[in-house]
Amino acid sequence: MQGETTTGGVSCRDVLAALSDYLGAALDDETRQKAEAHLAGCANCTDFGAAFASTLRALGRLRVVAQADAVR
Numbered sequence: 001m002q003g004e005t006t007t008g009g010v011s012c013r014d015v016l017a018a019l020s021d022y023l024g025a026a027l028d029d030e031t032r033q034k035a036e037a038h039l040a041g042c043a044n045c046t047d048f049g050a051a052f053a054s055t056l057r058a059l060g061r062l063r064v065v066a067q068a069d070a071v072r
């Protein structure tokens with residue numbers, strides 16, 4: 001299978017596995033950041049998981065907003 005690459009220290013397979021955990025809200029910050037870094041730099045996953053990538057970014061913003069609310 002073509003297109004298996006390692007970007008940001010994780011492979012496409014690991015990212016897809018992590019995304020499953022992420023959508024189940026079971027992903028820790030370190031793994032999430034690695035997955036985001038991979039998605040940002042991996043054309044394979046950007047093409048294959050564009051919806052996942054946008055979801056990650058959206059959830060990342062939501063998390064920032066939630067933290068801002070918590071501070072207030």
Ligand SMILES: [Zn+2]
Nearest residue numbers: 012042044045
């Ligand atoms: Zn990838």
